Amino acid sequence: MANIWSNWSDKMLQLLRRMNNFYLPGSSCTTCLRFEVAGEQVGWVPSKVASILTHYSEVFNPPRDGAITLCQNLDSYSRRSEAVDAVLQTLRKEGSLTCLKGWRDEKYEVMPKFCDTPLMCMERSATSLFGVKRYGVHVNGYSRDENGELRMWLARRSITKQTHPGKLDNLAAGGLAAGISVKHTMVKECEEEACIPADIAETARPVSTVSYTYEDEEGVFPECQFVFDLELPSEFQPRVGDGEVQHFYFLSMDKVKEVLVSNEFKPNCAMVVLDFLIRHSYIEPDTEPHYQEFVAGLHQTL
Template sequence: MSDSLDLAQHIAADVAADLVTRLAANLAARSRFDPAQHLRLTVEGRQVGWLPRRHARTLRKLEGAEGIDFAVLGAESADAVALLPDVQGFEARSAALARLARRLAAHNLLRGWRDEPFAVTPALAHPAFATIERAAARYFGLLTFASHMNGIVAGQRALWIARRSESKAVDPGMWDNLVAGGMPHGSDPLATLVRECDEESGIAPWLAAQAQAHGEVQVLREIDEGVQWETVYLYDLELPADFVPHNRDGEVAEHRLVGADAALAIMADGAMTLDATLVTLCALRRRGWAPPVPGFAA
């Protein structure tokens, strides 16, 4: 009996080690960022984004096009460039960026128009310099914000995850946290979370408001659209054992209740979005449900 138990524990340890190795490699592969290929995008001397140099060349070509009667970018200085150097004030900048976003969309350079304003800002607490259509934020490599929540089942070593709809513009069909949403201009982390809880998983506002904050993680990586530079605010919510989430906005294809090992396997396979992987791993590490992952500090 003892030999059988030792063998089972040895096999389990080998499986966990393999998952951790694959997960570490997956995280590294999806987190590449080369500063030399980007410009620090600034407004009033404050960095608001990481603009891909290839996009800078495209933006300069748009200057003088129909509706673009302003300088999109200033002169490059070292590794930085100013956005809308001759346009002053929140309203004027926002109007100029709206025209620019429509022009980019007309050239099929943006993915998934949202009609949702994101802030152009160096920090969440800083007054926004302007707003821009959400679909254009990653083209410019702008700093964005999001709230993600792990749905932990009370009394169990398990959590709920959600599969993104195939119609989503970003990461269609991939696994995600139970609740995850970008933060529009004028919102805050908790308000964003409570709204998304209701829409994505049918979690009532009174229950969503009980979510526990666990800091934030930073994402900076090159993607097809440009750059994902995002501050992700982490939350955990303990859910009743009989709770079953249901989607209300059509953005979730399915929900699944998974154990810690199954969650690790999904992440190791690269089937979960990068930001959701980081958020989930933080929760598993906090609870001692996952071993340390090289290169990742939870």
């Protein structure tokens, strides 16, 4: 058994490193340009994207001092948003950037920190081109079984999802769209994805954030997930709602831990569950050799 969990520990550490690969030696971090708006850094632009943006001189200034900036006349939220969106619409039609093929018609706010006033908004699928931080809401749903043991509800994503189709997921989750609050998003996703009534969803407790930055062929992904714990009544069972989920499972914590490092799990959702396991003492520093690295890997911020 010790060897099994040691192997588990190593796999989880590998997952965390993969989800934070922007910080590792050999990443594009050293070659990215800062994306600055109104004098504030709000993201990272990969060099190959920067070379494309130089063709749109009416919106983007030529790179200078390691930064990409917007033209001076774009001096308001609406002007910035509209000008950048026009460029993105053109790039979308050209079809050369893979990430824009997943266009969502959903806007994300752009700001240095979550507590700051948004400087502009941007199409969700384009945020990786600018390394803009994306925010989301994830809900750990759990109940007690007939023996009083804690068990967790997990969802399996629909095979029609644009990203990670068919993978295991948290009970409910969703991106934080422009102008929508964290709590409203949490309640909405619970209702839409798992048919959880608002009066139950509103009992969820905000407990943590999980932050990480990774890169792949589509760009840079700094992300922060607002995490909620929702203890459901023992007699309640979530139901498939809007079609983003195909099935729900009610698993023992040992089984949850087992599937967490499998290829079945959506990686950032596995991080949210790992955070739950640590906070509820299913993983402890005296028995987990990578405990400190786990905690650090869940809270990496630029």
